[in-house]
Amino acid sequence: MSFEFSNNPLGAREDFRRARRRAALQEIVFQFKGKSSDLLSYDDVVHKLKGLEVSAQLLKDIPIDSIVGSVGRYRDFNRRFLPRDGINSERWARVKMAMTGLKGVPPIEVYQIGEAYFVKDGNHRVSVAREMGFSHFQAYVTQVQTKVPLALNVEPDELILKAELAEFLEKTRLDHIRPGADLTVTVPGQYVALFEHINVHRYYMGLEQRREITYVEAVLHWYDTLYQPVVDIIHKQGMLQEFSGRTDTDLYLYITQHRTELEERLGWDITAETAAGDIEPRSSGYRATSEPIRNIYKHQGTSKPQSALVKGRLFVDILVAIDGCDSGWSSLTHAALIARRENGARLHGLHIVPVRSERHGPKMEELQNNFNDRCRKFDLSGRLAIDAGKRIRRICQRARYTDLTVMCLTGGQTDTKLSEGLRTLLRSCPRPVLVVTQEESPLDRILLAYDGSGLAREALYTAAYLAGQWGIELAVLTVHDAQISADNIQQRARHYLESHGIEAIYITEQKVAIVQAILNTVKEQNSNLILMGAHGRNAPWYINVGSAVAPVLQQSNQPVLICG
Structure with a gap:
């Protein structure tokens, strides 16, 4: 590349006017792309990212393209260091003449944050050097350490996210107690929700342990027992590939929010894995019924010890259809037997009424109490939800959140009615269905x-x-x-x-x-x-x-x- 150097005042001032025109054109281009053409403010970045000077000045050549901001003159030049309105043409021209003359100019002074540099002294020199096509410039560099790294292509608006992360790390100290933990997000305001998660977790830890829980204790326990298990689910299900451009923390918040919404809507306790699976994109022909079975016995035709094959549980969440009749409690009895064999699977009771107005009242309260008493008797976890609508349809809609549906076949049903109900159930239910009778069976x-x-x-x-x-x-x-x-x-x-x-x-x-x-x-x-x-x-x-x-x-x- 060759450069034309102006070594007279008139030529230098003309170079300045060309630089100003280029700056005006770049403003239009940046606006069209929806990006900011501003330099970054060093003071703003250091404040937001909790910066701290950690080294003395070191003289070295730095890439001019890596200079992204200024200490005090970030409004005088654009992101390419072209001069804006307010810059004195005479001073810019004098610098240009000095840089093309025999005397030359001294090194600039910069702060370095991550990969980026901020000009402390020498903004005009950088502007002229870029206009002349220089790739590097000699500079006295002072290293600044921040809570989060700073990339070269960071936009001013992205600093909000980095600032929120820096504040989160400063308060939680997760970067110290769990080095390497990555809790970046792509949407501003998400760390408020994370703080709330930690505070709620700390509150319940205190109730459970009957003592004051330090904030560091709560942060560590939250990260290890709540956050990281959900991230493991995200990786296991390959969700980052389905939700491109999102982070682990984005999806953690998405899953926990969806889990809360499901629990409020269904009236059941929902696992994080169930909530994650519910928001994962599925193909139209997906049949979830057989997947847990195939996962357990995926090595068909191989001779392996039984204990090596059966690593998980097939029925973790069981839907129990409760019809409200005394004979109908047989479904809960059989479901409880299965739950105990499955090392304490959860019971999700479901009672359907014709209209929403019947969901509340003394009769429904008595039904709830009866269900809870029976679960306590079985020493199992369970919740009864009362829904309204057509019984088989509601059972099928909710079955997707469980692994097995258990319902009792009561007397008095005609052959036609039974067949029609089964047709609907087996056509629409995405999980195995256990139909029991009023007589208790050991299922052995x-x-x-x-x-x-x-x-x-x-x-x-x-x-x-x-x-x-x-x-x-x-x-x-x-x-x-x-x-x-x-x-x-x-x-x-x-x-x-x-x-x-x-x-x-x-x-x-x-x-x-x-x-x-x-x-x-x-x-x-x-x-x-x-x-x-x-x-x-x-x-x-x-x-x-x-x-x-x-x-x-x-x-x-x-x-x-x-x-x-």
Whole structure:
């Protein structure tokens, strides 16, 4: 690159006028891009970022492009250090002549914050040097340390975020007690919410421990037990890829806010993982029912110890449909049995009334108290929500926030009514459904009706989990018909179960209808839990619901777990 140097007053003043015109044009360009053309104010930056001088002056060459601000003259030049109105042309011209003459000019003085430099003395020299195309300039540099780093491309408005972060770190000292913790956000005002989270956490810590909790204690405990677990969920679910441009802290606040909204709307306690999954973008064909099962048994066909395969719980949150009748409490009894086997799963009771006006009153209060008393008796965590609308529709809408739906089959329902209700439930419910009777069952002897269909495989995965995790007996039934060979189909189930170290009894039937075969085998094996898919092979689901699931429910007094 070559430069033309003006070494006379007239030429230097003309250079100044060209620089002023360029500055005016750049103002328009910056405005069009929606960005600020202002230099950063050193005093403002140091105040906001809690800066502290940490070193003496050091003479070195610095990149001119890295100079982003000024100590006192940040309004006199734009971000490119072109002169604005108010700059004396004579002084600028004299500097230009000095820099092109033999005498030269002394080094400038700057402060360094992160990657950025701020001119303490020598603003005109920097302006002329940029106009002349210099890439570096000699400077006396004083290092300034701040709570948060400063990048070269920072905009003045972005300083608000950095200032809020600096204040947050100054008060919480998280950068000291948890070095490397990154709590940056992309929206101003978010640290107010974080302060509130810490203060509330400190309050409840004091109540629980019955002592005064120091602020540092509260910050550390909040970070380790509330913040970091949610961040782990964010990374586990890959949410940063779905919400590009957002940070861990952005999503932490988003998830906790959504969790609070869900709890207020549903009347249940919701986990952070459930809230995170609810806001994660999903594809239109997503079926969440089978995912937990596949995650637990993802190494199909490998021979591994049972304890290595079953690392988690399949049913952490259980929806319990309460109909308000004495016989209907059987659903809570069976759900409580499952919750205890799942190491204290949470019970989410749901009672549906026809209209919203019936959600309150003495009867509903009595129902709430009854539910709470029974949960305490079972020594389990549970909350009953009272909603209004169509029963099956509301159950299906809320099932997405749980892992299993339990409902009681009460007497007095006609075959038509039962079939219609099941069709709606199994078509819309995104989770397995356990239909129980009024008689209490120990749920320790499973009969799996297996025909090799897609949903039968889901039932197989569930059976493997229950037999392995709960240590209960399992029998597998396959019925031969004109389209399938029972022995061939059942061999697949046998291979899967044996590869996971799970023992079972294998039964095949011929020349017997599927419903009758299930009923006969239940009696012969003394089974007390029937496990099956909502529909079978090569037939529309609505036919199979009417011809298999509904008759089994009507004719058997045993609970039926349906994978739909």
